[in-house]
Amino acid sequence: MGLSTIRSICCIGAGYVGGPTMAVIADRCPDVQVTVVDLSAERIAAWNSADLSRLPVYEPGLDAVVGRARGRNLHFSTAVEEAIAAADLVFISVNTPTKTKGLGAGQASDLKWVEASARTVAKAAQGHTIVVEKSTLPVRTAEVIQQILSASEGSGVSETQPAKSFSVLSNPEFLAEGTAIADLEKPDRVLIGGQDPEAIEALAAIYGHWVAPQKILRTNLWSSELSKLTANAFLAQRISSINSIAAFCEATGANVREVARAIGADSRIGEKFLQAGPGFGGSCFKKDILNLVYLCRHYGLEEVAAYWEQVVTLNHWQQQRIARLVISNLFGTVSGKRIGVLGFAFKADTNDTRESPAIRICRELLEEGAVLQIVDPKVSESQMAKDLGQPAGAGEGDGDGSWQRVPEVLQAASGADALLLLTEWQQFAVIDWPAVAAVMRQPAWLFDARAKADGALARAAGLQVWTVGEG
Numbered sequence: 001m002g003l004s005t006i007r008s009i010c011c012i013g014a015g016y017v018g019g020p021t022m023a024v025i026a027d028r029c030p031d032v033q034v035t036v037v038d039l040s041a042e043r044i045a046a047w048n049s050a051d052l053s054r055l056p057v058y059e060p061g062l063d064a065v066v067g068r069a070r071g072r073n074l075h076f077s078t079a080v081e082e083a084i085a086a087a088d089l090v091f092i093s094v095n096t097p098t099k100t101k102g103l104g105a106g107q108a109s110d111l112k113w114v115e116a117s118a119r120t121v122a123k124a125a126q127g128h129t130i131v132v133e134k135s136t137l138p139v140r141t142a143e144v145i146q147q148i149l150s151a152s153e154g155s156g157v158s159e160t161q162p163a164k165s166f167s168v169l170s171n172p173e174f175l176a177e178g179t180a181i182a183d184l185e186k187p188d189r190v191l192i193g194g195q196d197p198e199a200i201e202a203l204a205a206i207y208g209h210w211v212a213p214q215k216i217l218r219t220n221l222w223s224s225e226l227s228k229l230t231a232n233a234f235l236a237q238r239i240s241s242i243n244s245i246a247a248f249c250e251a252t253g254a255n256v257r258e259v260a261r262a263i264g265a266d267s268r269i270g271e272k273f274l275q276a277g278p279g280f281g282g283s284c285f286k287k288d289i290l291n292l293v294y295l296c297r298h299y300g301l302e303e304v305a306a307y308w309e310q311v312v313t314l315n316h317w318q319q320q321r322i323a324r325l326v327i328s329n330l331f332g333t334v335s336g337k338r339i340g341v342l343g344f345a346f347k348a349d350t351n352d353t354r355e356s357p358a359i360r361i362c363r364e365l366l367e368e369g370a371v372l373q374i375v376d377p378k379v380s381e382s383q384m385a386k387d388l389g390q391p392a393g394a395g396e397g398d399g400d401g402s403w404q405r406v407p408e409v410l411q412a413a414s415g416a417d418a419l420l421l422l423t424e425w426q427q428f429a430v431i432d433w434p435a436v437a438a439v440m441r442q443p444a445w446l447f448d449a450r451a452k453a454d455g456a457l458a459r460a461a462g463l464q465v466w467t468v469g470e471g
């Protein structure tokens with residue numbers, strides 16, 4: 001059984017995916033009520049804040065979309081069961097991080113939040129409900145969700161209510177942070193996996209409000225779940241590939257951007273995702289590849305597992321390589337030396353720091369006793385403290401590394417022996433190099449791990465410059 005028209009949607013999980021995705025659905029489907037629920041009262045309060053600049057997720061354009069739909073047909077609430085009961089369709093968009101202990105620790109996805117969500121849906125749903133996996137999940141998780149839901153099927157009958165029944169779909173999300181709204185409004189494709197054609201068409205009709213029919217792909221459940229892990233594995237593999245070539249360029253006198261342009265012009269390779277940098281960060285790539293590796297091992301495919309694992313190994317190596325080359329160029333020691341760190345988010349245009357290369361690199365420099373002056377337009381001091389595992393403090397010279405958050409590049413450069421550019425914020429492309437050079441301790445360095453700064457101007461101002469992938 002299925003429903004042909006969806007009037008009411010509930011999304012469990014008001015995070016980086018649930019919030020923006022539901023905001024766009026509500027904006028594009030004014031006749032559908034959309035309620036985003038979360039256990040975190042703090043997060044829901046932030047989504048409801050009158051000041052749209054205080055939403056819990058920073059994404060260009062998100063404030064405008066939320067401003068249009070919130071209160072009309074977009075709602076944020078902690079009343080999880082109530083919203084599920086009212087919904088024809090429930091998205092599960094909760095976190096699925098890598099397990100930290102137990103079987104599969106360090107590789108397998110921790111599905112406890114997904115399982116808890118499925119149990120809440122089983123309990124609170126009324127009548128027929130379409131349950132959609134929006135979280136990124138291991139292949140065959142839909143089977144687990146289906147089993148949990150099945151246990152309550154047939155119950156809940158009353159004079160006004162038909163018995164409970166469920167259809168499970170997979171609808172992975174491909175948005176990238178920093179461009180979430182643009183990605184949601186103009187997706188390359190929408191993927192829907194399932195077995196119940198009526199449920200598939202009901203969800204397709206929601207996207208059909210703004211996505212062209214040929215971009216809505218339908219597959220079986222397992223292909224849909226696996227396509228998400230595969231897409232991320234391929235994207236991350238490109239980054240490790242280009243970063244490996246960047247190191248080779250530095251050793252041989254080639255320039256990785258010239259190489260990327262030359263190979264990207266081949267339409268079979270394509271020009272996107274070939275920017276060398278400090279390694280990929282973000283909450284997805286590492287977690288999803290490790291999950292793929294774990295699943296391959298589970299199915300006895302050791303060579304396949306080892307192949308994908310190398311993408312993550314190379315990524316760690318790139319981050320370590322950058323930290324170490326900073327130390328080695330600063331005469332082998334950074335103890336007590338000030339280093340200005342430009343950017344802390346895992347990429348530009350987001351406040352997210354999950355798996356940011358800046359964390360590993362800064363921690364390594366702190367370990368060596370450096371005094372870091374970190375500037376990032378969107379990352380708060382409290383987030384940096386959490387990530388770096390120590391509070392901000394200006395103490396220096398005693399061999400223990402310390403850090404502080406500073407508001408501008410000029411303060412990051414003040415008294416510093418080096419600037420280390422780690423996130424490609426646009427403001428770092430237009431630095432006043434003579435002014436910056438004047439406040440640094442000479443001889444001073446610019447280490448540009450994103451090739452974002454104007455290296456020629458920095459050199460003209462007297463700095464020594466290292467740019468990733470430039471021999």
Ligand SMILES: NC(=O)c1ccc[n+]([C@@H]2O[C@H](COP(=O)([O-])OP(=O)(O)OC[C@H]3O[C@@H](n4cnc5c(N)ncnc54)[C@H](O)[C@@H]3O)[C@@H](O)[C@H]2O)c1
Pocket residue numbers: 012013014015016017018037038039040043080093094095096113114116117134135136137173174175176177283284
């Ligand atoms: N961040 C991205 O760019 C991105 C993109 C595509 C897919 N994904 C996938 O989407 C999923 C969600 O990612 P995210 O970045 O939005 O995570 P997130 O941590 O930002 O948000 C998840 C939210 O779910 C809430 N939650 C957990 N269990 C709950 C429960 N039982 N009931 C109600 N709320 C609950 C948490 O409180 C949290 O606010 C993950 O599987 C991730 O891999 C993420």
Ligand SMILES: O=c1ccn([C@@H]2O[C@H](COP(=O)(O)OP(=O)(O)O[C@H]3O[C@H](CO)[C@@H](O)[C@H](O)[C@H]3O)[C@@H](O)[C@H]2O)c(=O)[nH]1
Pocket residue numbers: 136173174175176177178232235239272273274275276277278279280281282283284285346347
């Ligand atoms: O050429 C490139 C492109 C990206 N990166 C880095 O790779 C990481 C990931 O970037 P990006 O993919 O743009 O952002 P995410 O938000 O992590 O998005 C990825 O992960 C999401 C979560 O699964 C998917 O939905 C998206 O399709 C997928 O792009 C960041 O650290 C980037 O700086 C590079 O170093 N070089």
